[in-house]
Amino acid sequence: MQDQIGSPPPESNLFDISDSVKDIDAKRLRERYIASRFPQFAGNTSQLRNTGEILRAARHLLDDGRPNLAEELLCIALQEEPYQREAWLFLIEVAFLDHDAARFDLLADNFRKLFPESEDQYVIDAMAHDLNPHDPRYGYMSSATPLPNWSGLSSLARDENRQRRYHQALVSTTNCFSEN
Amino acid sequence: MDLNFQLEGATSTLGLTRAHRNLADAHIDLHQAIDRTNQPRSTKMIGRALAELEHFSRGERLRLLQGGLSPTEGDTALMEWVAARYDHLFRIAYDVASIKMPTNEEHEPLAWATALLIGGHAVKWRKISMQRPDLGAREKLHTLYRLAVSKKCDAQIVNISVDSIAVETTVEAAYIRALLIERFAGGALSPRRLEILDNWLVASLSTFWLTRTPIAGEPVLGVDPNDPARSLTPDITGTASKRYLSFRPLSRQLQRIIDSFHRGIIFPGWGMGLSFRIEDHIAVIDFLEREIHLIGNAAAIKSKRLNATGGEVVTMFAGFNDIYAHALIMQNTTPPKSTTASIDQVKLAGYGAPTLEALVNANSDTGSFNITERIRGLVTLVDFSESGVGIEMSSEDAAILAIDHLVAIQISVNRPRLIGMVVRKVNLHQRAKTLVGVKILARVPLRATLEQVSDSLARPTIKGILVCDNAEHGFGDSIILNDVAFKSNPTLSLSMANELFHFRLGRVRQQGQGWKMVAVDVTVAR
Numbered sequence: 001m002q003d004q005i006g007s008p009p010p011e012s013n014l015f016d017i018s019d020s021v022k023d024i025d026a027k028r029l030r031e032r033y034i035a036s037r038f039p040q041f042a043g044n045t046s047q048l049r050n051t052g053e054i055l056r057a058a059r060h061l062l063d064d065g066r067p068n069l070a071e072e073l074l075c076i077a078l079q080e081e082p083y084q085r086e087a088w089l090f091l092i093e094v095a096f097l098d099h100d101a102a103r104f105d106l107l108a109d110n111f112r113k114l115f116p117e118s119e120d121q122y123v124i125d126a127m128a129h130d131l132n133p134h135d136p137r138y139g140y141m142s143s144a145t146p147l148p149n150w151s152g153l154s155s156l157a158r159d160e161n162r163q164r165r166y167h168q169a170l171v172s173t174t175n176c177f178s179e180n
Numbered sequence: 181m182d183l184n185f186q187l188e189g190a191t192s193t194l195g196l197t198r199a200h201r202n203l204a205d206a207h208i209d210l211h212q213a214i215d216r217t218n219q220p221r222s223t224k225m226i227g228r229a230l231a232e233l234e235h236f237s238r239g240e241r242l243r244l245l246q247g248g249l250s251p252t253e254g255d256t257a258l259m260e261w262v263a264a265r266y267d268h269l270f271r272i273a274y275d276v277a278s279i280k281m282p283t284n285e286e287h288e289p290l291a292w293a294t295a296l297l298i299g300g301h302a303v304k305w306r307k308i309s310m311q312r313p314d315l316g317a318r319e320k321l322h323t324l325y326r327l328a329v330s331k332k333c334d335a336q337i338v339n340i341s342v343d344s345i346a347v348e349t350t351v352e353a354a355y356i357r358a359l360l361i362e363r364f365a366g367g368a369l370s371p372r373r374l375e376i377l378d379n380w381l382v383a384s385l386s387t388f389w390l391t392r393t394p395i396a397g398e399p400v401l402g403v404d405p406n407d408p409a410r411s412l413t414p415d416i417t418g419t420a421s422k423r424y425l426s427f428r429p430l431s432r433q434l435q436r437i438i439d440s441f442h443r444g445i446i447f448p449g450w451g452m453g454l455s456f457r458i459e460d461h462i463a464v465i466d467f468l469e470r471e472i473h474l475i476g477n478a479a480a481i482k483s484k485r486l487n488a489t490g491g492e493v494v495t496m497f498a499g500f501n502d503i504y505a506h507a508l509i510m511q512n513t514t515p516p517k518s519t520t521a522s523i524d525q526v527k528l529a530g531y532g533a534p535t536l537e538a539l540v541n542a543n544s545d546t547g548s549f550n551i552t553e554r555i556r557g558l559v560t561l562v563d564f565s566e567s568g569v570g571i572e573m574s575s576e577d578a579a580i581l582a583i584d585h586l587v588a589i590q591i592s593v594n595r596p597r598l599i600g601m602v603v604r605k606v607n608l609h610q611r612a613k614t615l616v617g618v619k620i621l622a623r624v625p626l627r628a629t630l631e632q633v634s635d636s637l638a639r640p641t642i643k644g645i646l647v648c649d650n651a652e653h654g655f656g657d658s659i660i661l662n663d664v665a666f667k668s669n670p671t672l673s674l675s676m677a678n679e680l681f682h683f684r685l686g687r688v689r690q691q692g693q694g695w696k697m698v699a700v701d702v703t704v705a706r
Contacts, residue, residue, distance in 0.1 A: 023444070026445065027444055029441070029444040030441065030442060030443065030444040032458045033441040033442070033444075033458055033461075036458050036459050036462045037441075037462050037465075038687070038688075039691065040686065040687050040688060060655060060686055060687050061687060063651075063655050064656070064689060068469060072438060075442070079442060162681075162702040162703070162704070163653060163654035163657075163702050164653060164654050165654075165679065165681075165705040166676075166681050166683070166702045167648070167649075167654030168654075169679050170646060170648045170657055170677075173626060173676055173677055174624045174626060174648045
């Protein structure tokens with residue numbers, strides 16, 4: 001396969017790659033990259049449009065201490081299907097927790113364009129105010145808001161109890177072989 | 181073709197032709213012809229010689245980098261020849277660039293940058309050709325940088341060329357790139373990956389600069405250009421650095437590289453890296469992310485040394501199937517009645533090194549682990565900490581282990597066999613010895629036979645190695661599988677401690693050639 005040659009993209013337009021991957025070779029290279037970087041999504045890019053699966057995988061990556069990888073996965077998913085509201089909210093909350101004002105602004109702007117009527121906008125503005133109290137755009141917001149927990153997962157999405165039981169069984173078996 | 185001549189540094193002449201000899205001779209002539217009183221002309225001659233070498237050797241360098249685990253004698257000779265050429269050109273360029281001019285001359289920065297560029301190439305190819313580092317090279321790099329600083333020219337922009345690609349750099353950026361190559365060539369990257377990383381560094385030269393004080397809150401490395409013993413290292417020893425390199429710009433550049441892949445573009449769009457597998461590029465991304473994290477947390481990360489004296493002979497197994505079949509035979513999910521008995525059996529069944537048959541079969545499911553030679557020598561323990569193990573073995577034996585290979589090690593008979601991945605390989609000063617660094621993945625891995633959940637009556641079984649994490653919530657637990665099993669994306673069933681579990685495979689936590697360590701997502705527990 002002929003690999004693509006070109007300049008790196010501008011930093012601002014992370015979520016709209018439609019122009020770049022029209023070319024079949026570029027599309028193939030992107031898919032190879034995703035398959036290698038996120039093997040659980042290899043050969044099945046439609047899974048990247050399954051918001052529940054994506055959020056679950058991103059949450060697990062955060063658990064593993066790989067926030068960059070979690071953000072990248074969400075970013076790739078949004079490039080495939082931008083109207084995944086929960087994925088945007090997840091990213092926005094992570095940027096807020098990282099105190100990354102520039103990224104937060106970029107994400108919030110994109111979210112505003114895609115979901116202009118969303119009720120979440122108020123919460124996002126409040127977070128923006130907390131992040132940057134001197135920004136006049138959010139001057140009307142007053143107090144700090146509790147975290148909306150968009151980057152957490154409900155107990156329906158993953159069963160803590162089952163996982164804990166498995167872990168306990170594993171620990172008891174492992175202990176049989178631990179050092180004397 | 182002339183196969184019967186001897187070149188400096190070459191242990192074999194296979195693959196070397198008269199043209200190789202002619203080029204080596206041309207460098208000797210160049211060294212003699214250099215006019216130290218005419219720095220601009222000499223720098224031009226060195227630039228031309230570098231371009232000729234790059235043009236002449238490009239195809240061979242590419243082939244060597246694309247080669248497998250065990251280079252032939254001819255390949256080794258060629259690698260050493262390339263390294264020797266860069267070494268020689270560096271010596272010539274240093275001789276020219278280190279001339280102290282009484283006044284500031286406008287051509288000096290180009291001479292310094294050219295020498296620093298070739299110095300970086302020389303460091304890289306010594307590593308690729310598996311030779312020990314040139315102990316004097318760092319001092320030369322420091323000297324060139326000090327000269328540039330003394331004349332306040334370290335930030336001056338000059339044009340250089342790398343494999344026919346024109347690149348703008350400052351003297352300081354060329355110095356940083358050479359030091360970074362030196363740091364990253366420490367054994368954690370395979371030659372292919374080191375080349376990819378170097379492509380990225382050269383394409384990122386405009387983002388490199390040093391500061392006189394560390395930037396608060398940013399991951400930094402320090403360097404003292406007056407100290408030949410010190411390269412770029414974290415500043416935690418109490419000895420203050422004279423200059424600091426922030427990794428924040430490199431981190432941003434890494435993000436741009438990742439964004440390029442999202443768009444189906446291989447960064448930077450030129451260089452030998454374009455020809456390498458995508459997995460190699462991703463391994464370099466992983467490596468840099470890990471490095472940046474480690475540098476940012478250098479003070480906090482102090483691995484606890486464990487009780488091992490070093491020098492002990494250890495038992496070692498390589499490859500998923502070998503580990504499953506032999507190393508963990510007694511660390512099974514069905515606990516034995518007596519742990520002592522199992523250790524005795526391990527002792528009887530254990531062997532000092534994998535057999536040829538075991539190694540050949542190590543990844544037989546994927547066919548990707550092509551072993552042609554047997555490990556013959558002893559494997560000895562050098563270092564043992566909470567996070568890793570250092571072992572020493574003959575270089576010949578180490579040649580069959582690559583970065584990311586899965587290995588199992590038994591430190592002593594009263595300890596369970598731990599499992600890890602090769603993260604570092606460094607040739608020791610004794611030419612025939614290699615230090616292999618292993619990152620521990622599990623201290624007590626468990627061998628398990630799992631059933632694939634399906635509607636059919638005959639449920640196929642899958643071999644897995646269970647890995648227990650410290651986190652009590654259980655979301656840190658993993659299973660290691662071979663690639664074939666992983667690709668079938670099975671739901672698996674397992675009985676353990678009188679309970680039945682079904683689980684799906686989650687995200688990949690670690691991976692290497694032929695194996696993956698995957699999160700366990702429990703769907704049934706009863």
